Amino acid sequence: MDAKEDDAMLRGQVAIWHCMFGFADTMALTCAVELGIANIIRSHGQPVTLHQIGASIDGTSSPDIPSLERIMRLLVRREIFAAHQPSNGGDTLYGLTYSSRWLVTESGSESNLAPLVIMQNHPLLLAPWHYLSQYVKEGRSSTPFKKAHGMEIWEMASKDPMFNKLFNDAMACNSKNGMQAIMAGYKDRFGLIGSLVDVGGGIGVVIATIVKANPHIQGINFDLPHVVATAPAYPGVEHVGGSMFESVPTADAIILKHVLHDWGDEECVKILKNCKKAIPEKQGKLIIVEVVLQPEGKGPLDDIAAVFDLMMFQLGGKERTEVEWKNLLVDGGFPRYNIIKIPTLLSIIEAYPK
Incomplete structure (x- = not known):
């Protein structure tokens, strides 16, 4: 082999190593969330040393600092945390990055992924x-x-x-994320809706956010009885227990956020047909918030979407391309649709029964 092929083979080997040991990134990230490292750094209001982090970890008076250093070393390489050596030659200081800010769970932090990491x-x-x-x-x-x-x-x-x-907790966290982009991308259209059902709405985070910004909307949060039983009360929102495979509460419009990707095509068609029965035939509308796969896409969001698809694979669900969404909607009784792209992994799909 020549030098060029040697280099290519080495890069190929490194790619396999990265895939093989990708779980190390996952477990180091989970460890950081379990130890509350992002919260500790945030609470100090400035970069801190390993000893300061260790002293603030709950449940221990003698943390293993050398082990913590090795975990942080990897997370710094992954740009989850930042590290720099102070000019006075003191201990290394660790700070937050745009990534670790998503791990802060303190009160007032609207965007965090920590519960999803744990689940x-x-x-x-x-x-x-x-x-x-x-x-x-x-x-x-x-x-x-x-x-x-x-x-x-x-x-x-x-x-x-x-x-x-x-x-x-993880689904509530997932529901909050992206809501700012959804509200901004759809705000003008909410004004025409008098009643809205969030099908598979979990404990009601999505519908509560929509109703808070649009108090004229009568909101219904619809999910399985054991789910809504733990849901908090929200102004303007009624919690209703039931199965979307049997029937859906009636309303002017229905929203499904991160629901249909949980299921195969046959189950989705059944859900869609029940949604069609629950909205007006002429003015009714279905609002789907989901990933629209771009198989040839080269951006970072396209890469994550492919990972999401494999994640749903293990639960029996799938992410879908626009063609797959079109076929699914037609089979479910929604021949017209419109895709609204927003600055997040998800897209908004408006679908109409006529």
Whole structure:
């Protein structure tokens, strides 16, 4: 091999190493969230030393500083945290970056991903990844999650209160993220809606945000009974328990945010048909907030969207291209649609029954 091919082979090997040990990034990130490192740095109001971080970690009086240093070294390389050596030659100081600001959970922090980090890296959510090859061989007889645990994630949440809280906290966090872009990208259209149902709305974060900004809207948060049972009260929002596979409360419009990607095409068509029955035939509208895959896209959001698709794969769901969304909507009774792009991973899809 010549020097050019040697270099290419080395880069190929490094790429495999990165994939092979990608879990180290995941676990280091989870460790940082569990230790509350972003909160500790934020509470000091300035970059801090490892010893200052260690002294502020809850639940221990003698943290292992050398181990903490090695974890932070990797997270600094990944630009989750920043580190710099002070000019006076003192200990290295660690600060927040735009990435670690998403891990701050202090009061007043509207945008944070910490609960989602904890849920996605919980042993119950990690186990299904070991069943991907088996799922490919055996087909869609059972999802990787069910192969790992003997039940689907929704059943697990209904039977295990601790997992239900973990799941609801993560979904509430997920619901908040992107809402600013959604509200800005759709604000003029909310004025024409008198009543709105959030189907699969979890504990009501999305509909509460919409109603707060548009108090003329009568909001209904619709989800499974065990989910809405833990939902807080919001002005102008009614919580309704039920199954979207059976029926949906009636309203002028329906919003589905990060719901349809949880399900295969057959289940989605059933949900869409129930949504169609619940809105006016002429003026009714369906607002879908989901990823629209761009298979040929080269940007960072396109890369994350591909990861999201594989994540949904283990639960029996999928992310979809525009063509796949079009086919799904037509099958579900919504022949007209319009895609509104917003500055986030998600897009807004308006769909109409006529």
